[in-house]
Amino acid sequence: MLVEEIMKTDVVTLPPSATIKEALALLQKYRIRHIPIVEADFSIVGIVSDRDVRDASPSIFDKEVNSHEMEYELRSIMSSPVITIHPLDFVEEIARIFYEEEIAALPVIRDNKLVGIVTEKDMLYTLIQLTGTHVQSSHIEVKVPHRPGILPEVTAIFGKRKTNIVSVLVYPYKSDPDYKILVFRVQTMNPLPIIQDLREAGYELMWPNNIPEPKL
Amino acid sequence: MKCNASFVFSDAFLKYHFHEDHPFNQKRVVLSKELLEETNKLTKEQIIAPRMATEEELALFHDRSYIEAVKKASDGRLTDADGYEYGLGTEDTPIFENMHEASSYLVGGTLTAVDAVLGGKSDHALNLGGGLHHGFKRKAAGFCIYNDGAVAIKYIREKYNLRVLYVDTDAHHGDGVQWAFYDDPEVCTFSIHETGRYLFPGTGNVNERGIKEGHGYSFNLPIDAFTEDESFLQVYEAAFREITEFFRPDVIVTQNGADSHFYDPLTHLSASMKIYERIPFLSHELAHQYCGGKWIALGGGGYDIWRVVPRAWSQIWNVMSSGEVAYGDIPSGWLEKWQPKSPVELPKFWHDPEESRPTIPRKVEITEKNEKLLLNLLKYTKPVK
Numbered sequence: 001m002l003v004e005e006i007m008k009t010d011v012v013t014l015p016p017s018a019t020i021k022e023a024l025a026l027l028q029k030y031r032i033r034h035i036p037i038v039e040a041d042f043s044i045v046g047i048v049s050d051r052d053v054r055d056a057s058p059s060i061f062d063k064e065v066n067s068h069e070m071e072y073e074l075r076s077i078m079s080s081p082v083i084t085i086h087p088l089d090f091v092e093e094i095a096r097i098f099y100e101e102e103i104a105a106l107p108v109i110r111d112n113k114l115v116g117i118v119t120e121k122d123m124l125y126t127l128i129q130l131t132g133t134h135v136q137s138s139h140i141e142v143k144v145p146h147r148p149g150i151l152p153e154v155t156a157i158f159g160k161r162k163t164n165i166v167s168v169l170v171y172p173y174k175s176d177p178d179y180k181i182l183v184f185r186v187q188t189m190n191p192l193p194i195i196q197d198l199r200e201a202g203y204e205l206m207w208p209n210n211i212p213e214p215k216l
Numbered sequence: 217m218k219c220n221a222s223f224v225f226s227d228a229f230l231k232y233h234f235h236e237d238h239p240f241n242q243k244r245v246v247l248s249k250e251l252l253e254e255t256n257k258l259t260k261e262q263i264i265a266p267r268m269a270t271e272e273e274l275a276l277f278h279d280r281s282y283i284e285a286v287k288k289a290s291d292g293r294l295t296d297a298d299g300y301e302y303g304l305g306t307e308d309t310p311i312f313e314n315m316h317e318a319s320s321y322l323v324g325g326t327l328t329a330v331d332a333v334l335g336g337k338s339d340h341a342l343n344l345g346g347g348l349h350h351g352f353k354r355k356a357a358g359f360c361i362y363n364d365g366a367v368a369i370k371y372i373r374e375k376y377n378l379r380v381l382y383v384d385t386d387a388h389h390g391d392g393v394q395w396a397f398y399d400d401p402e403v404c405t406f407s408i409h410e411t412g413r414y415l416f417p418g419t420g421n422v423n424e425r426g427i428k429e430g431h432g433y434s435f436n437l438p439i440d441a442f443t444e445d446e447s448f449l450q451v452y453e454a455a456f457r458e459i460t461e462f463f464r465p466d467v468i469v470t471q472n473g474a475d476s477h478f479y480d481p482l483t484h485l486s487a488s489m490k491i492y493e494r495i496p497f498l499s500h501e502l503a504h505q506y507c508g509g510k511w512i513a514l515g516g517g518g519y520d521i522w523r524v525v526p527r528a529w530s531q532i533w534n535v536m537s538s539g540e541v542a543y544g545d546i547p548s549g550w551l552e553k554w555q556p557k558s559p560v561e562l563p564k565f566w567h568d569p570e571e572s573r574p575t576i577p578r579k580v581e582i583t584e585k586n587e588k589l590l591l592n593l594l595k596y597t598k599p600v601k
Contacts, residue, residue: 136350136357136391136417162307189308189350189358189388189416190239192481208414208441208484 003094004087006126007108007116013038016045016075020056021067023048023074034105034119037078042113046078047105053077084109085118091126098123132167132185140191141206142182142198143173154182157197163188181206219500219509221536222264222332222341224325225249229266229345231318234310239482240359244521245344247554248529254547257534264332266325266345274323274362276370277396279354283316286361290316303356319361322346326364327371329512334376334467339509340500340536344529347471347516349390350417358388358416365471365514366396369403372467378510381465382406383456385495386473386516387483389420389436393471399430404463408452410476410485411438422592435459437593440582441484447583448476448487449494451590460502462597466510468503472496473516474528478574482519486576488568492528496535511536522558527566542566 012026013036023035027050037046056077058069085094085106094106098120108116128134144150151170158165164187173179186194195209204210230242252258274283285302288294289311299305312318322345329341343364351363369380382397384390384407397403412418426434437455439448460468474492476485496513503511513532518525531541543566555562576582 133412133418136419138416139414139418164306185418187306187308190482191416192239 001091001126001130002087003085003089003091003108003118004116006091006122007087007118008122009116011036011107011114011117013042013114014048014074015039016073016078018074019071020053020074020077021070024053024057024070027053034117036082036107036114036117037074037080038114044082044084044107044109044114046075046080047082047107048074048078049105052079082107086110087115091123094118095123095127130167131169135166135185135187137166137185137187138189138191140184140186140195140198140209142184143179143204143206144182146178146180150180151182154198154203157201158184158186158194161194161197163191163194218538219339219536220337221262221533222329222338223249223252223258223262223533224266224329224332224341224343224345225263226265226321226325228318228321229325231314232322232345233318234312234359238310238359239519240517241521242345244518244525244529245515247521247526248344248533250553251526251530251546251550252533254550255530255542257530257537257542262537264328264341266321266328266343268317269320269323269327269362269364269367273327273371274320274367276374277353277363277366278351282354286319286356287316290314302354303352304361306356308359309356309361315361319348322348323362323364323367326368326512326514329514330368330372333510333512334372334378340503340511340513342513342533342536344515344532347386347473347514349384349386349393349471349473349516350388351392352395357392359517360392363392363396365390365393365469368512369393369397369469372469373402376467378466379403379463381460381463381468382471383468383499384408384471384473384516385452385476385491386471387476387480387485388415388473388517389417389438390471391417391419394420394424394434394436397430398426398434399428401426401429401433403430404433404435404459404465406435406437406455406459408437408439408448408455410441410443410483413438414441415483422589425596432596433463435593437586437589439485439586439589442486442576442578443476443582443586444486444576444579445488445490447579447586448485448491450583451586452491453494453498454590455593456498456502458594458597460506465507467507468499468511470495470499470511470513471516472513472529472532474518474525475516475520477520477524477528479520479523480518482517486574488573489524489527489531489566490568492531493541493567496532497541500535500539520560522554522560523563527563531566 166185169183326346346364348360350358351360390407
């Protein structure tokens with residue numbers, strides 16, 4: 001999946017000459033946490049987060065509110081240079097950026113212009129879609145040897161039963177490199193025939209199907 | 217306490233039949249009815265015939281275009297591609313002849329039960345042919361075509377203007393009914409089910425609490441796989457009592473799926489007959505305490521149709537009609553008639569003998585996890601002090 005498929009294109013921006021006060025108003029109005037700072041040609045020069053704004057705001061314990069701090073230009077507090085991504089980047093890659101850089105929003109730049117934004121929340125939402133948990137389904141986990149051709153062998157069993165697969169995940173089996181866990185979400189309320197076929201074919205099923213008694 | 221109760225039944229229920237190998241089998245209803253007749257708990261006068269729901273009534277919940285599609289499927293005029301859009305012709309809900317009529321009878325049965333209770337004929341009514349809680353507004357799913365529970369609750373809202381508490385003890389999440397009233401504060405839904413982490417339909421998380429005005433009126437207890445009687449009843453009873461006190465309904469509609477039993481092939485819960493004795497008891501008690509007795513009970517899932525469902529469903533009627541569950545031996549007449557037809561050995565007693573129960577690993581953890589879930593579920597229902 002590509003960034004252009006999940007990015008938001010309707011981005012709230014401000015110029016570097018805008019004030020901290022204006023930024024605060026936009027953060028509150030749109031309930032967002034990041035504002036990319038762009039020039040008139042939409043080239044990105046910085047980013048301001050709600051935390052940057054809060055750090056620059058007077059303390060709530062400060063009785064004498066000196067509001068002139070709020071009149072400072074954003075260029076004085078914005079983070080720069082900005083870590084950006086491209087519309088053709090992979091979602092998996094940007095997940096790594098979020099993880100490693102410990103940031104929560106990534107502006108999307110094409111041809112030196114801001115074209116979108118992906119937040120950590122968008123990213124999580126996409127991962128939920130990838131796991132398939134948002135549609136009606138039953139869930140089956142199978143432990144298989146890590147070798148070529150294993151996935152079509154297992155999925156053939158689903159195909160034979162005419163069961164539609166909503167999603168497939170492949171993840172490591174603990175730290176054993178010789179095995180993988182295949183996670184299937186299938187569109188049926190009756191996974192029993194498939195579970196039986198998988199057992200008969202000699203595959204090892206994971207919880208809760210690894211306790212055959214007393215159900216069979 | 218003896219109550220005036222009605223039992224909705226007709227052979228027409230048997231026409232809701234996908235095919236021989238399909239796990240959803242309405243023979244369960246006949247097995248239950250005959251078990252009750254053999255125990256002398258069900259008389260002819262107590263049985264009322266269902267009517268067929270009209271299209272107008274179905275449209276209280278379902279899309280007209282979906283009803284049209286089901287009618288087309290009913291006489292073989294629906295293409296595969298059109299069917300797919302409506303969930304018709306899948307492995308779970310295959311197309312069968314006259315499926316519209318057969319499904320309309322199940323809905324009509326539930327409406328008949330509603331009218332019997334709310335029209336003042338009976339205190340309680342039971343439609344074991346109903347409880348098809350996975351049916352969506354415009355989609356068949358999980359063995360369900362029309363959602364009789366959702367249609368009936370819309371019907372109650374429209375015709376009687378009462379506040380409804382829907383309680384779903386099927387092992388699968390009652391998603392169709394929940395989504396139907398997700399934004400409605402006059403209808404409170406409560407579903408206890410095996411966690412959707414593995415089991416169909418996957419929803420029913422504790423944080424699904426409703427939206428807009430309906431926020432706070434959806435309750436879900438997704439208990440762990442292999443939950444047994446004690447833990448099930450502990451969290452169920454506490455939640456049911458507190459939700460009823462919080463919502464104070466005018467009428468209770470229960471969906472009594474019987475697929476949480478250790479014999480059930482489709483789920484991983486490990487309850488015994490104990491829960492099926494206690495579940496109707498609680499509904500009965502709370503209906504009398506809060507709703508002047510007004511209680512409508514429906515069937516639902518239940519895929520061990522020989523050893524589990526007839527006993528579980530008969531106990532609902534036993535409680536409804538006499539306030540007591542049956543004990544001791546299963547009548548020999550019933551066993552003699554049905555044992556030759558059953559692929560498994562039929563149970564000799566109403567209860568499950570201790571030695572038949574499986575030993576479940578991780579019981580302590582499962583119980584603890586379910587308790588935490590209960591606290592999470594009820595964090596907004598406590599009265600303000």
